[in-house]
Amino acid sequence: MEKRYCIQFFFIIIISISVFIFEYSRNPTKTHRNTNLRSTSILDDGVHNPNHHFTDTPLHPLDPLTVPEINKVRSILSAYEPFSSSFPSINALSLDEPDKSQVLSWKTGDPLPPRRASVVSFVDGQTHLLTVDLDLGVVTGDVVNVGSGYPMLTSEDLTTSLQVLYSSMEFNNSILARGVDFNDLTCTPPSPGWFGPDEEGKRIIKVRCFSSQNTPNYYMRPIEGLTVSVDIDKREIVKLTDTGRDIPVPKETNTDYRYTTQSPFSDVNPEINAMSMEQLRGPSFTVENGHTVKWANWVFHIKPDIRAGMIISQAMVRAENGEYRSVMYKGFASELFVPYMDPDQSWYFRTFMDAGEFGLGATAMALVELNDCPRHSYYMDGVFAGADGRPIIQPNMICIFERYAGDIGWRHSEIPAMGFDIRESRPKVTLVARMTASVGNYDYIFDWEFQTDGLIRVKVGLSGMLMVKATPYENIYNISNTDDMIGPLVSENVIGVVHDHYIAFHLDMDIDAPNNSFAEVNLVKEETLPGQSPRKSYLKASRKVAKTEDDAKIKLKLYDPSEFHVFNPGQRSRLGNPTGYKIVPGGNAASLLDLDDPPQIRAAFTNNQIWVTPHNKSEEWAGGLLVSQSKGEDTLAVWSARNREIENKDIVLWYTLGFHHIPCQEDFPIMPTVSSSFELKPVNFFDRNPILNAKPTFQKDLPVCLATSSY
């Protein structure tokens, strides 16, 4: 048991490293501090340790590769002639999903469609896109990438980059000159982006470092102006920028956010009595065969994914006649673009593509029970492959819970004037699937929330740490012109650099069937004719069905509003209305960068908030399959430039949720969660309100909880 746990934990470390971070350690004291840190964390909740994964078998065509399957892929690859000399580094290894038709025709009890794995491996300077057939036991496809872009970096790559870094006299001198103790040195490899010819043809890591002196929150203590670009294949420094020696490492040390190091609760911030959501008979949902969630009128398949983090598949809702009706075949976060707004030498390249460069699943740590997710949550582990092709368990990576927030599903009161005295109300209970990605400093909280009225809400929360820039200034009175600042001062010597976040969601809607159409229902002002009405104007809805992709490239406009419907042209409601779902935007932000700025070219999926494309298995990643240093020739914008037909076709809806973030002092040293969301809402999909007969809550339905006071 214990041994296995250690093995798993080791795996976690490996993949974590392989993901994007590595801390240099030149003496054993680190280990001690490490131990101390562990002992002071609040992980006493004890992460689940499900050893049964070692005998998992897939039960659904979309189930992720199991531990045995991953091991089998590894042995197949070992026997693959080109790799026989030495096993290659595995940059990605996951299920190659069967074709949609195979999945849709599959019924429980049927044999699974052929199990295949897609593997990305960087060998001898080339990126191999491999297909491995587990049933045949052979590699059935091996395509070498000829375009730009590299796969995710591995732990070896990162180790290499740091070895090169630390063997550099110039680097070490700079660290010494800045008075930073090597034991406090923490270096991270932000992605290099793509900025022109001098960095092409080589795999680059741009390393920057921090001082973790007296705090685990090293993000708040950057060593400014020191950036080292390493060619990890040639094992040489391409460029070392050292412009900030005069900029002090921020002194503020009260940045530790761990509970165990906080001063006890003061009157200033009084304790709130902890709460939990309780049910008399426990949760109403079940998880069958490990990945199929059934709750109320919903059923869907959910799985962890090393890149998307979490994938919802075959979401179906029950209709009046008791049959499940398809709503969405596949939904997931496809790419996450985070451009920082500083053209400075050591900052311009910080234009991250978190899903494609780091992986939202790869950076998803185990959720903190009772805090990340409420009591009675169901936890799901991630099963991935590491750089060595061996299986890795990410424990408690997804949680699923039923949610009651005191909201109202529907209500009406009648004025009790003679006649009707009615007060009816229904509580809103929903189901949430959540995962969180800690992509370095930033934490992303992804929620998929399902409602009994058919609505799906997708919510993204942002927390974690700012990426800050050190500055000589301690307060803004020292600053001659604050308008020149690239962000506000959030602590002494610390600037919170202005940045954006854009999360592109791939929403393969299948309203009752794969073939759907997209309609824009535009609200237009109509002027009345003279004498027609005392009113001068009113709004009228005009519906326009998109024929090709260009018709569905949407920029949201407050003063030219529309509803955006995905509907099934072959399906009508009882009254003859097209049955569909609409996407309902909430708060959003748009990218304002130049269309020909390299980061914007790579993240061109942010050129519109909404896109619609024909379903294409090779078009899943809005920023491209191979994102590192890519030039953006494999993005949603490029695919969609073909302006393909999308009417009555199997179409995919794309929505990008954006945030502008001008930091403030409240974001220091850790950010209160900021969130935004959008909704997928049934529109004439049901013949009437599907929760008309929802049950109200009565006292007798509620649990009896000890020591709870009641008004």
Added chain:
Amino acid sequence: MEKRYCIQFFFIIIISISVFIFEYSRNPTKTHRNTNLRSTSILDDGVHNPNHHFTDTPLHPLDPLTVPEINKVRSILSAYEPFSSSFPSINALSLDEPDKSQVLSWKTGDPLPPRRASVVSFVDGQTHLLTVDLDLGVVTGDVVNVGSGYPMLTSEDLTTSLQVLYSSMEFNNSILARGVDFNDLTCTPPSPGWFGPDEEGKRIIKVRCFSSQNTPNYYMRPIEGLTVSVDIDKREIVKLTDTGRDIPVPKETNTDYRYTTQSPFSDVNPEINAMSMEQLRGPSFTVENGHTVKWANWVFHIKPDIRAGMIISQAMVRAENGEYRSVMYKGFASELFVPYMDPDQSWYFRTFMDAGEFGLGATAMALVELNDCPRHSYYMDGVFAGADGRPIIQPNMICIFERYAGDIGWRHSEIPAMGFDIRESRPKVTLVARMTASVGNYDYIFDWEFQTDGLIRVKVGLSGMLMVKATPYENIYNISNTDDMIGPLVSENVIGVVHDHYIAFHLDMDIDAPNNSFAEVNLVKEETLPGQSPRKSYLKASRKVAKTEDDAKIKLKLYDPSEFHVFNPGQRSRLGNPTGYKIVPGGNAASLLDLDDPPQIRAAFTNNQIWVTPHNKSEEWAGGLLVSQSKGEDTLAVWSARNREIENKDIVLWYTLGFHHIPCQEDFPIMPTVSSSFELKPVNFFDRNPILNAKPTFQKDLPVCLATSSY
């Protein structure tokens, strides 16, 4: 006891009638049906019946008038010479709040500032705006309104209009011709709006009727095309429109939404285990002196208001040093504009101003325990005056509860690569104050949610019934050109007319003191200079402080984004940043009606999403004080046209939250709640994250609940 209850209930009926609805009853069977309806409602929760109101005394300068005070006002008015002949009809009677300076200088224990009542009374064709001094026992002010607009209608007015209506042979013939049983007749008086000279100088009620045959949901059974305009002072019909005799009353009768009449739960809509939010030691908030709420680091005053529904005053949050700091002096829903998009004779005038014409508090019925508000909620009653000047109790009109929705206050995980193994997360618990207004068919849910990180979220939910239009069509195949429809078919013979909702919030922000300024922090694209950087562009925040009102008339723009700050120019953070709050819009909609369309003139506060005005006690109601039939010369847009100075002044921030509503079949026969919100968020108000030392939840902190299963 019982007797008192009956008296109170009678009062509720009276005010309800006085609000806007009256059902004609010409035989006793109504009473029986009434009884049946009562017996089949889910009101067994039993509405609180707080008799102590009869001895209430005010304890805070902003406390609403008490029952004894209202009685005193009535006796003072009775003795007022002009009214000595006959007691006038009271259209409004509420506390005349003391000047801000008096309230701010008041300390607990001090004697209250002079208690005054402001009264609106319509006497002999004139609107009197009266001020009554309760200490002096005299009327100290009596101003006759010379502008347009009338006060809210009274029960007598409505009775009159219906008497006139029913004595009309033409009306009765039309009802007979349509085959509607007079016993099923339910008539409501929508507001007439303002549409030109022929309706000016007289108080008009435009009555429309429904058939409640076999359903309490009469809204779904309109008698189309029959509209009667009654001059309630001359007691005569001004105009009778009867154009729809060929349009059938919609037949669909399965529109009853009451639980007791629903078919038992089917597999199609399985039962969800009821949930409640539970705490080991009960709620963490207290309500002192009836209206002062203390929770976590917040304290604020809250009171029911017959017009605004709910008023939050003197919201203060505790700072690091333990002192309470002012955030908002007064916040409330000022007006609610609901234009329907149909120029038709019987529809064009449906451009409601729900707060000013009907009253959000006057239409707030008792909340349904466990369904409108969660278990352990604190309920507050409304104390108002009826048309006869006598006190009325609206029981359980506001609820206050602590909320845990499974959300995360802040979090961060560190990659457990050698060095840091950290997983920290804090649950988000908030405090919600809620009231719901049932303005005829529509239900509005108003939430003010307070967070420990200083954020205030204002959320509006829409539920209840659509205002529908009868049509000969049973499905859209019968309709030659659906583009000509003024709304979608939502049931056989029923059209859901397209409409908007606009809720204007009055937000008197006092960041640390009354004198504040408003700044727009605009994000602007900057182009880099040749050779400056490999980046071509980036965003920069440029801050502009508004000098006058015109500088702060804001239309939100996705592609020209800004933050909107209210800050205290005399107050700086530790680092020298201006301390303030920003308003963070969420989803919103803008009015597209002609600026010179009568409804838009009256609701000109929707011409911008944000306005800032200097504090002015007479500028509280964005659509004007006297809204019925007003011409819009007393609106926010008119006040603000003076373009007054607003820099370093006591300013009021106005925000309008909008919804476009294109109905769908899911909205029939009752609408699942749709909601949107905006936030008031601290920006450099705190020197650092104020919830850095928030406590995580541990198992031991949670209640022990019986019969709850746990994974």
